[in-house]
Amino acid sequence: MRVLFASVEMYPLAKVGGLGDVAGSLPKHLKKLGVDISVIMPYHLFIDVDAKYETSFKMDGKEFQIYSHKINDLPVYLIKNDFLSRDRVYGYEDHIRWAIFSKAVIYAAEKLGLNVDIIHCNDWMTGLIPLYARILGKEYKFVLTIHNLKHQGSFESQIFPHLGIPEDYRNLVIWRGKINYMKAGIVLADRVNTVSPTYAKEILSEEFGEGLEEILRENSHKLVGILNGIDYDVWNPEKDKYIFENYSAKSIEKRKKNTEKMKEFLGIDDDKPLFGFVARLVEQKGVDILVESIKKIDDAHFVILGTGRKYLEDLLLGIKKDNVHPIIKYDEVLAHRIYASVDFFLMPSKFEPCGLGQLIAMRYGTIPVVRKTGGLADTVKDINEGGWGFVFSEYSSEALTNAIERAIEFYRSENVDSLRIRIMRMDFSWNSSAKEYLNLYKEIISL
Numbered sequence: 492m493r494v495l496f497a498s499v500e501m502y503p504l505a506k507v508g509g510l511g512d513v514a515g516s517l518p519k520h521l522k523k524l525g526v527d528i529s530v531i532m533p534y535h536l537f538i539d540v541d542a543k544y545e546t547s548f549k550m551d552g553k554e555f556q557i558y559s560h561k562i563n564d565l566p567v568y569l570i571k572n573d574f575l576s577r578d579r580v581y582g583y584e585d586h587i588r589w590a591i592f593s594k595a596v597i598y599a600a601e602k603l604g605l606n607v608d609i610i611h612c613n614d615w616m617t618g619l620i621p622l623y624a625r626i627l628g629k630e631y632k633f634v635l636t637i638h639n640l641k642h643q644g645s646f647e648s649q650i651f652p653h654l655g656i657p658e659d660y661r662n663l664v665i666w667r668g669k670i671n672y673m674k675a676g677i678v679l680a681d682r683v684n685t686v687s688p689t690y691a692k693e694i695l696s697e698e699f700g701e702g703l704e705e706i707l708r709e710n711s712h713k714l715v716g717i718l719n720g721i722d723y724d725v726w727n728p729e730k731d732k733y734i735f736e737n738y739s740a741k742s743i744e745k746r747k748k749n750t751e752k753m754k755e756f757l758g759i760d761d762d763k764p765l766f767g768f769v770a771r772l773v774e775q776k777g778v779d780i781l782v783e784s785i786k787k788i789d790d791a792h793f794v795i796l797g798t799g800r801k802y803l804e805d806l807l808l809g810i811k812k813d814n815v816h817p818i819i820k821y822d823e824v825l826a827h828r829i830y831a832s833v834d835f836f837l838m839p840s841k842f843e844p845c846g847l848g849q850l851i852a853m854r855y856g857t858i859p860v861v862r863k864t865g866g867l868a869d870t871v872k873d874i875n876e877g878g879w880g881f882v883f884s885e886y887s888s889e890a891l892t893n894a895i896e897r898a899i900e901f902y903r904s905e906n907v908d909s910l911r912i913r914i915m916r917m918d919f920s921w922n923s924s925a926k927e928y929l930n931l932y933k934e935i936i937s938l
């Protein structure tokens with residue numbers, strides 16, 4: 492079985508959010524399971540590796556070069572083109588760029604002679620791949636993974652003539668009067684999956700369906716939820732080079748050194764518990780209720796790492812309180828240090844397809860405080876129900892405040908370290924989820 496995994500992000504070459512993490516870890520695990528898999532992605536200008544030139548092709552009168560690079564044993568194909576390759580992942584006429592990338596994936600697969608059986612598409616950026624394959628008469632099978640339904644590649648229908656899609660296929664890419672790349676992917680893929688079982692159910696409803704619920708319901712026979720794992724090589728407190736002191740469930744006392752150093756870094760000299768938040772600063776992540784809650788709470792510290800929407804950055808920077816520490820930037824090293832040092836990790840998301848933050852946090856013995864939605868609901872159970880975290884249901888700052896206060900109370904009165912050890916021993920690796928993808932591949936191969 493030969494699989495080509497198409498993504499515009501892949502850690503460590505390019506990462507903006509969870510998609511980068513998944514593309515950097517799932518194919519690696521599928522390879523371990525014996526799948527002949529390679530990754531294909533744009534050759535972004537900032538990718539700084541010694542890639543090998545493979546070949547070139549012409550598509551619609553434009554020149555494309557294919558380079559290859561290996562990450563461990565996993566082949567990664569990088570497509571280079573003047574328009575496609577830019578100095579950041581998103582933000583340059585993406586509607587055209589990702590359409591070009593999607594079509595180029597088919598050309599590249601042919602040119603490289605990969606004999607691909609399955610193309611695994613990821614999010615709307617690659618949603619047009621099955622359509623271009625059909626137009627070009629190529630008979631691959633397709634899996635489409637929806638990492639976040641909020642982003643669909645929805646554009647005014649005026650761009651249609653620029654996509655090189657014949658009129659006969661127009662209906663496949665139009666939804667409610669607009670172009671919609673995700674819709675085309677959902678309709679044409681052999682299997683569609685989201686990144687947690689709960690989110691797979693939620694998106695069939697109007698509340699979470701982002702306007703595509705009707706299409707998803709029509710295609711629900713091919714929709715499944717497979718929980719993301721995290722890369723245990725990248726996220727490993729025993730070996731992590733970024734953190735101050737390595738530790739494991741067996742040497743949990745060493746974790747304290749990380750907390751001390753973080754407190755020193757933030758200028759904290761009291762013994763209040765420390766809460767962390769690492770996320771893109773967008774509405775989805777619950778920044779508005781977080782801001783309201785932390786304004787009211789004085790007996791804990793909050794370290795917040797993120798970038799994103801300017802008004803949310805400003806909201807956070809506007810909280811002038813000694814116990815609130817906003818750091819507005821993207822910083823991989825600091826993110827690792829936060830996961831390894833804070834007592835609790837906050838994810839008050841409005842919706843959450845899977846969420847990696849809470850999984851990484853638990854791997855580092857950090858107790859999650861989460862809203863019961865999507866993948867958060869699938870991975871964190873409340874302490875009052877025999878679980879290992881603090882879970883709230885209603886999307887409100889009152890409910891979040893209550894959960895934080897319960898966590899503070901727990902910190903003051905209970906044995907926090909034994910809970911840390913318990914969550915560190917849970918398995919959030921790709922072990923079982925990668926097998927579920929393999930089964931999905933096997934299913935569609937036999938269709």
Ligand code: ADP
Binds near residue numbers: 510796845847
């Ligand atoms: P999403 O995919 O919606 O962004 P996830 O929780 O699935 O959310 O994944 C987010 C990933 O991005 C995690 O690995 C998290 O640590 C990382 N991340 C988010 N913001 C930052 C930041 N400002 N600095 C470093 N890492 C970040």
